[in-house]
Structure formats: structure tokens, C-alpha cells
Amino acid sequence: xxxxxxxxxxxxxxxxxxxxxxxxxxxxxxxxxxxxxxxxxxxxxxxxxxxxxxxxxxxxxxxxxxxxxxxxxxxxxxxxxxxxxxxxxxxxxxxxxxxxxxxxxxxxxxxxxxxxxxxxxxxxxxxxxxxxxxxxxxxxxxxxxxxxxxxxxxxxxxxxxxxxxxxxxxxxxxxxxxxxxxxxxxxxxxxxxxxxxxxxxxxxxxxxxxxxxxxxxxxxxxxxxxxxxxxxxxxxxxxxxxxxxxxxxxxxxxxxxxxxxxxxxxxxxxxxxxxxxxxxxxxxxxxxxxxxxxxxxxxxxxxxxxxxxxxxxxxxxxxx
Amino acid sequence: xxxxxxxxxxxxxxxxxxxxxxxxxxxxxxxxxxxxxxxxxxxxxxxxxxxxxxxxxxxxxxxxxxxxxxxxxxxxxxxxxxxxxxxxxxxxxxxxxxxxxxxxxxxxxxxxxxxxxxxxxxxxxxxxxxxxxxxxxxxxxxxxxxxxxxxxxxxxxxxxxxxxxxxxxxxxxxxxxxxxxxxxxxx
Numbered sequence: 188x189x190x191x192x193x194x195x196x197x198x199x200x201x202x203x204x205x206x207x208x209x210x211x212x213x214x215x216x217x218x219x220x221x222x223x224x225x226x227x228x229x230x231x232x233x234x235x236x237x238x239x240x241x242x243x244x245x246x247x248x249x250x251x252x253x254x255x256x257x258x259x260x261x262x263x264x265x266x267x268x269x270x271x272x273x274x275x276x277x278x279x280x281x282x283x284x285x286x287x288x289x290x291x292x293x294x295x296x297x298x299x300x301x302x303x304x305x306x307x308x309x310x311x312x313x314x315x316x317x318x319x320x321x322x323x324x325x326x327x328x329x330x331x332x333x334x335x336x337x338x339x340x341x342x343x344x345x346x347x348x349x350x351x352x353x354x355x356x357x358x359x360x361x362x363x364x365x366x367x368x369x370x371x372x373x374x375x376x377x378x379x380x381x382x383x384x385x386x387x388x389x390x391x392x393x394x395x396x397x398x399x400x401x402x403x404x405x406x407x408x409x410x411x412x413x414x415x416x417x418x419x420x421x422x423x424x425x426x427x428x429x430x431x432x433x434x435x436x437x438x439x440x441x442x443x444x445x446x447x448x449x450x451x452x453x454x455x456x457x458x459x460x461x462x463x464x465x466x467x468x469x470x471x472x473x474x475x476x477x478x479x480x481x482x483x484x485x486x487x488x489x490x491x492x493x494x495x496x497x498x499x500x501x502x503x504x505x506x507x
Numbered sequence: 508x509x510x511x512x513x514x515x516x517x518x519x520x521x522x523x524x525x526x527x528x529x530x531x532x533x534x535x536x537x538x539x540x541x542x543x544x545x546x547x548x549x550x551x552x553x554x555x556x557x558x559x560x561x562x563x564x565x566x567x568x569x570x571x572x573x574x575x576x577x578x579x580x581x582x583x584x585x586x587x588x589x590x591x592x593x594x595x596x597x598x599x600x601x602x603x604x605x606x607x608x609x610x611x612x613x614x615x616x617x618x619x620x621x622x623x624x625x626x627x628x629x630x631x632x633x634x635x636x637x638x639x640x641x642x643x644x645x646x647x648x649x650x651x652x653x654x655x656x657x658x659x660x661x662x663x664x665x666x667x668x669x670x671x672x673x674x675x676x677x678x679x680x681x682x683x684x685x686x687x688x689x690x691x692x693x694x
Binding site for chain 1: 532533534535537595596605635652654662
């Protein structure tokens, strides 16, 4: 990468290199739905360094694999916004023709962006090069959380009102399998080997653990009230689950598949993501307008960062 | 970087997008009041889930389950409507409880977009709230918070069931309730 840029003589490319080298630290992008903004947190300082104002009530967050673009679903603008992570500017707002845009994710190679449509029961596959819809895949009812397998072969979709998870083949862009999980699955995570899926079930107050092979159910782990989203930390040995109506995060040991701790965070925690150090877990607190930073080794909140009104940050919101 | 892709002016897209219909966004209410009475005294007035005599809009309560999780109370309002609420969590040490509306009677039936719509007595949907008393110097502070959606879950809500109607109704209940609680506690 550096070699390539040093070789490039054009001034523009040199400038691009300079600005991207400034943004080497991981950043957390927090959608503040009621404020119509995204707070950008520099995770080295744990402070908000900028706020991007926008329209459309931003909800879900996804990042391009290189961390240069932030995609934010904007249900009231019927689609998603494209934010330049270096310039902190909305580059484009793309309408998809439905106000159900919520869950959003990118693939591992920067080719596709996926946007789930809560009302149309579909996942839109968007070509990131031209931001055009390449395919619209029918899934279950009210699709919400989205996650892509590490090998970039599969997309998994939590279908909230169908109590199921869909497996989408990213080569054929069709649904390959569906499996039942708990009641009202919302957020989900996959481990770094692509072997296990963890699905938070909002209504049954538990997490369904699936083996990705044949989508077989391994366990159901009880957590607290209204589990919303999940994140893995410490080399996949711990699963963190936001309990929206318990103002807490449950910590599950992924070997014993038992809840081993409950950490109090802010009011109505929603989105959750793990820092690339594998140790710090960031939680967006919807009611409190803040982000709690959890140290996964000590299981304590080490920082609370003020953000904007209605922080949701549903998706993988930290640059890796 | 495929920067050129993004150099297209965005204003046209924005106008087109906002002109279209939209889906609901979760709303919040957050009211607190400082009371010149000890926290224990204030908590004593509100802690029993089956006692809503401190809330002016409520005429009577029928309840079962005491202060146990899962207890249910039905509030009959002075204007005749009913609201059914389930207790999700009651914490005497924190002086707080958390509850959810599970059912409401209809306040009015309106016609909107060619369909009959039932406006609930509190024009909200999927409503949860918590109320907490905290010691504050020699007095106390009571905070009442709620998260909810507007009553109309499809696009283009009628004015009776939009976000403004939801927010105004909840705010009114909270403000009058807290003011009355303060008056009772400071007696």
C-alpha cells in the first residue's frame, strides 16, 4: 500500500495517502437517530472528534473493509447514506424506495453492501462501485441484523417476525437455507472461523447459538430482558449481549455457553461492537445518549462517552 | 478509492427522499422533578404498583400480583378509557420500577387513507417506562422515562397518531403526574 502510493506521482494520490494515514486509528461511528447525526469517536482518546449531520433518522451502521466509507441506514430517507470517513461528510444519500431500511452490512472485499428492508422482507444487494441495486433477495419477515461469514461466502439475516435466520449464498445471491431460532431475533454475530452464529432474541430473552454447518442449533442461553445485539471479544471466547430493557450487557462464556457476568451500562443499550484490539467493547446507549466502553478482561465499564440523542449504532460500527 | 463515484451532487436525491413516506422511529420522554421531601417518603407514595392514586388522570386501579415481576394493573382513566400495564421489574433498593403497556382501550375511531384506525387512549405503541426516586441533598429527584413508538405503524400517520401526538400525550401525563407527586410529598 505504502509502496504503491510512494510510486504514484500524482498530487491527488499523494494527498489521499496523507489524509488516510491520518485516520489510522480505529474510529467508532455512532448513529444518533433522534438527532439526525453520526458521532465519530476516536477510540485512541475515547472522545467524539466530530459529528456528521444528516437527514433520514440514521439507524444501522456498516463500514467498508478499508474503513474509508461509512454506510448508515436512513429509514426516513428510505435508504442509506454514504459518509466519507476521512472528510466526515455525507457523500451521497441513496433512496431504495422503502422506509424499512435498518440492518446494514458490507461484505469482506468491498464489493457489496447489504441493506435489509423491514417492511418489504427483502435484502437489497448494492454494488458499492456505482451504488446501484444488483439484486433484491426475499427473506423472512422484518429482516434486521446482517452478518457476513469471514470467508465472504455467506450472508446471515435475522428475520425478526419469522423467528428465523436466513443463509444467503453470496455467489448466487439467493437464499440457501432457513432455520428457526428464538422469538424475534434481532442482532447477530459470527465467530472468526465462521463456525458459529450467535443470535439475540428480543422476545424470548435469550441467545440462540447455531453451528453454521447445517445451521444446527447448539444451545439457547438465557440472558436479561430484551437482548438486542451481540459482539464477540477476547478471541471469540466471550460474547457480549446488550439487554435493552435491563440497562446491562450480558457476558457469555462461549465454551461453557453460560452467562458469566452482567455489566451495568447506560440506559437502553442497543448497538454493540468490538474494537480491533479484541478487548474493548463499545455499547451505544439509546436513552442516555452515550457510549459505554467495556474492558472485556476486567468486565468493567472503563469509559462513558457522551454522543447524540438516541444513539443506536446497529451493526459493526468500529473501523477494523 | 472510487471517489469520482461520489462527486455527484446530492441535493436532488435528498429532496426526493424526504418527500416520500417514512416508517416509525422510536421516541423517548424524559421528565424529572425535584421534591423537597426525603426519597423514602416519595418512594412510599409510588412504590406500590397497584396504587396510582398519585396520578391525576387515573380514576381507579384494579391489579393483581402485588409488586412481583409480571404483576398486572388496569388503570381506568377519569375520561373512561383503560390502560393495562405489566410490571417488568421492581427494585425497592434502587427505588425504581419498570413497566410496559400491554393493552389500551380505543379513544376514537378515525378514517385515514381509506381505512378505519383506532386511536388508543395514549397514542403510542410498544411503550415501556421506568420511574425512579433518588436522594438529592435533603430532598429527592424523581425521574420518569419512557421509550415508545407513535400509534400508527405504517407510513404517513394521521395527526392523531403521529410522533407529535405521542410525545405531547406522554409529556402531559409525566408532567402532571410528577407535579402532583411533588404536591403530595411536600404536604
